Amino acid sequence: MEMSESEGANGTGKAVRVxxxxxxxxxxxxGMVDWGKALETFVVGFGxxxxxxxxxxxxxVIFSKVVMSVTSMTAKKE
Amino acid sequence: MEFGLxxxxxxxxxxxxxxxxxxxxWAIALTFITLAITKNxxxxxxxxxxxxxxxxxxxxxxxxxxxxxxxxxxHYAIDHFDLIPPIIFMGIxxxxxxxxxxxxxxxxxxxxxxxxxxYVTFFGALLLGFTMPEAxxxxxxxxxxxxxTIYLTSKMAPQLLGATAVAAYSYMAxxxxxxxxxxxxxxxxxxxKIKMKQLRNVSKLExxxxxxxxxxxxxxxxxxxxxxxxxxxxxxxxxxCGVVERLSGTAxxxxxxxxxxFLGLCIGATMPAQVFLQPSSLFIFFLGMIAFxxxxxxxxxxxxxxxLFLKDKINPLIGSAGVSAVPMAARVSQVxxxxxxxxxxxxxxxxGPNVAGTIGTVSAAGLFLSILMG
Numbered sequence: 345m346e347m348s349e350s351e352g353a354n355g356t357g358k359a360v361r362v363x364x365x366x367x368x369x370x371x372x373x374x375g376m377v378d379w380g381k382a383l384e385t386f387v388v389g390f391g392x393x394x395x396x397x398x399x400x401x402x403x404x405v406i407f408s409k410v411v412m413s414v415t416s417m418t419a420k421k422e
Numbered sequence: 423m424e425f426g427l428x429x430x431x432x433x434x435x436x437x438x439x440x441x442x443x444x445x446x447x448w449a450i451a452l453t454f455i456t457l458a459i460t461k462n463x464x465x466x467x468x469x470x471x472x473x474x475x476x477x478x479x480x481x482x483x484x485x486x487x488x489x490x491x492x493x494x495x496x497h498y499a500i501d502h503f504d505l506i507p508p509i510i511f512m513g514i515x516x517x518x519x520x521x522x523x524x525x526x527x528x529x530x531x532x533x534x535x536x537x538x539x540x541y542v543t544f545f546g547a548l549l550l551g552f553t554m555p556e557a558x559x560x561x562x563x564x565x566x567x568x569x570x571t572i573y574l575t576s577k578m579a580p581q582l583l584g585a586t587a588v589a590a591y592s593y594m595a596x597x598x599x600x601x602x603x604x605x606x607x608x609x610x611x612x613x614x615k616i617k618m619k620q621l622r623n624v625s626k627l628e629x630x631x632x633x634x635x636x637x638x639x640x641x642x643x644x645x646x647x648x649x650x651x652x653x654x655x656x657x658x659x660x661x662x663c664g665v666v667e668r669l670s671g672t673a674x675x676x677x678x679x680x681x682x683x684f685l686g687l688c689i690g691a692t693m694p695a696q697v698f699l700q701p702s703s704l705f706i707f708f709l710g711m712i713a714f715x716x717x718x719x720x721x722x723x724x725x726x727x728x729x730l731f732l733k734d735k736i737n738p739l740i741g742s743a744g745v746s747a748v749p750m751a752a753r754v755s756q757v758x759x760x761x762x763x764x765x766x767x768x769x770x771x772x773x774g775p776n777v778a779g780t781i782g783t784v785s786a787a788g789l790f791l792s793i794l795m796g
Contacts, residue, residue: 377554378554382548382554382557385790385793385794386541386544388793389541389786389789392643393782395643396640396643396644396785397533397785398530400635400636400781401527403635403636404632407632407635408524412625415625
């Protein structure tokens with residue numbers, strides 16, 4: 345959706361980018377949403393969170409195994 | 423002459439410029455302060471937010487005009503340089519024990535699943551006419567993480583900062599009311615009675631290494647999440663390494679308290695009546711509720727799905743703790759589990775998805791920034 349410029353809409357005296365919700369003169373609402381981009385955001389975003397946490401999971405499992413084996417080796421030597 | 427002076431003083435007085443909207447905002451501010459004091463709903467945030475909201479709705483104070491008392495910290499520490507949310511994350515990291523995640527890393531997946539509400543709400547906000555950056559800022563409320571919501575909104579849709587921050591903190595305070603009905607609806611009594619195996623002991627070396635491993639992996643995958651993840655993990659390293667107790671203490675006490683005062687006041691001050699009393703604020707509160715409900719439900723459903731493949735079953739109630747709201751959401755899981763079986767203790771198990779949810783929300787925010795602003 346297109347945004348318009350409005351001065352000081354957040355009470356800070358600086359220009360902010362605002363949606364039609366904050367510009368009562370603009371009655372265009374959801375006709376211009378780029379649904380392709382929205383779908384891409386969902387797939388890449390939600391999928392990305394899962395992939396990140398799965399990689400973190402694998403990383404933690406490997407890290408824990410390394411630490412435990414090093415700890416047990418050290419303990420055996422002692 | 424004297425009459426002219428009197429007229430000038432009268433005209434310069436704030437009450438001559440009061441609007442009905444200002445008085446409505448006083449009532450809202452008073453409600454927040456009352457709820458914080460009487461019900462203990464997120465008092466550390468809602469008291470300063472309520473007061474900031476109150477004082478900014480006194481006409482002609484100039485507190486948020488350029489150079490004004492609250493404009494300076496807002497402009498430099500939140501809006502322009504985004505300093506305060508990462509500093510709060512340092513405090514959160516210093517206060518958080520990640521051992522439950524290290525002991526049972528599978529719970530990381532529940533933290534990811536509970537971000538579903540963020541994306542459902544993103545679409546809901548788009549349908550209601552919000553722009554994509556605004557929709558992302560509203561969706562992230564579902565992560566139940568106040569500082570992340572503020573960080574993302576200040577970067578993507580600063581005009582919505584007050585409403586999204588207040589919605590996030592309000593719903594975090596309402597976790598014990600919002601979550602239990604959804605948890606009971608989606609689980610059977612037998613599922614709620616599932617007892618989980620005691621967590622293994624995590625060594626000190628693992629606890630010290632975790633912040634480094636997590637920073638390495640997350641920041642390499644989502645560089646935009648580095649300010650929040652980096653600060654959270656350095657705070658955690660202070661806590662776990664055991665040799666910088668003063669730094670750890672400062673991060674989790676004095677520093678986080680100081681920035682919380684400015685954060686609360688400045689967020690409250692972004693809500694003058696003409697900005698806050700818009701249909702968009704109502705929609706943001708409505709969408710925030712949807713986000714929370716979907717995140718809770720998704721965590722539980724994912725836990726049930728995981729049970730189809732796991733030998734040692736997990737209690738699906740811990741899935742709802744995947745929304746961040748640390749440690750409130752984990753406590754709610756414990757309370758609901760004990761209602762089904764008084765001898766069932768799942769609090770430490772629920773802390774796993776709970777802290778994983780924080781990481782998941784930060785990752786979601788970083789991905790929004792990369793996709794929509796990158």
